[in-house]
Amino acid sequence: DVKVTQSSRYLVKRTGEKVFLECVQDMDHENMFWYRQDPGLGLRLIYFSYDVKMKEKGDIPEGYSVSREKKERFSLILESASTNQTSMYLCASSFPWRGYLNTEAFFGQGTRLTVV
Amino acid sequence: GQQLNQSPQSMFIQEGEDVSMNCTSSSIFNTWLWYKQDPGEGPVLLIALYKAGELTSNGRLTAQFGITRKDSFLNISASIPSDVGIYFCAGWPMNSGGSNYKLTFGKGTLLTVNP
Numbered sequence: 121d122v123k124v125t126q127s128s129r130y131l132v133k134r135t136g137e138k139v140f141l142e143c144v145q146d147m148d149h150e151n152m153f154w155y156r157q158d159p160g161l162g163l164r165l166i167y168f169s170y171d172v173k174m175k176e177k178g179d180i181p182e183g184y185s186v187s188r189e190k191k192e193r194f195s196l197i198l199e200s201a202s203t204n205q206t207s208m209y210l211c212a213s214s215f216p217w218r219g220y221l222n223t224e225a226f227f228g229q230g231t232r233l234t235v236v
Numbered sequence: 237g238q239q240l241n242q243s244p245q246s247m248f249i250q251e252g253e254d255v256s257m258n259c260t261s262s263s264i265f266n267t268w269l270w271y272k273q274d275p276g277e278g279p280v281l282l283i284a285l286y287k288a289g290e291l292t293s294n295g296r297l298t299a300q301f302g303i304t305r306k307d308s309f310l311n312i313s314a315s316i317p318s319d320v321g322i323y324f325c326a327g328w329p330m331n332s333g334g335s336n337y338k339l340t341f342g343k344g345t346l347l348t349v350n351p
Contacts, residue, residue, distance in 0.1 A: 162343035210278050214339065217328045223267055225339050227278035
């Protein structure tokens with residue numbers, strides 16, 4: 121069974137804190153993604169990584185950074201948490217598109233972050 | 237970036253009814269994926285489509301990859317209360333090679349089933 125695991129289901133942090141969200145996958149996927157999900161806005165891509173130490177900005181990278189030191193682990197970092205970063209955060213992983221099958225993305229269970 | 241237009245945004249149906257939702261794009265997609273998200277959980281893959289015209293079923297769910305490669309639909313037959321949730325379409329655009337691996341999502345269809 122494929123597995124993407126996020127380190128926390130629920131987090132409450134204070135404004136200005138540095139926050140780490142961790143994601144681990146066991147499928148040897150090259151791609152890993154971080155999304156945030158807000159009502160009415162769907163899934164918005166924050167950052168993605170296509171290999172160890174490689175990353176690209178998504179649609180809403182401001183206020184976030186990422187780290188991928190090992191293939192199985194992708195961390196999202198909120199440098200200085202703000203209340204507008206209160207949201208559901210979802211991690212996903214996949215193989216890259218190579219023109220054939222098995223490019224489905226698999227998601228973790230999500231982390232509900234509240235910044236107070 | 238790429239856009240996927242998913243409709244309807246929400247649906248309220250009675251148990252036993254059939255449901256249909258679709259996604260369209262102005263550009264060509266290589267792959268179409270359909271996910272379901274239960275409240276407070278991450279999305280779970282329902283169906284993956286890889287070829288234009290492909291029709292695939294998973295129990296009461298049926299999805300098709302449009303011939304033009306710019307659309308896909310998902311049908312749910314004989315809905316039950318546990319079908320409640322948000323359904324997302326997603327796809328890999330044709331320019332997914334190189335380092336541009338951005339999986340694109342629709343905004344979701346919220347399904348409510350009245351028992």
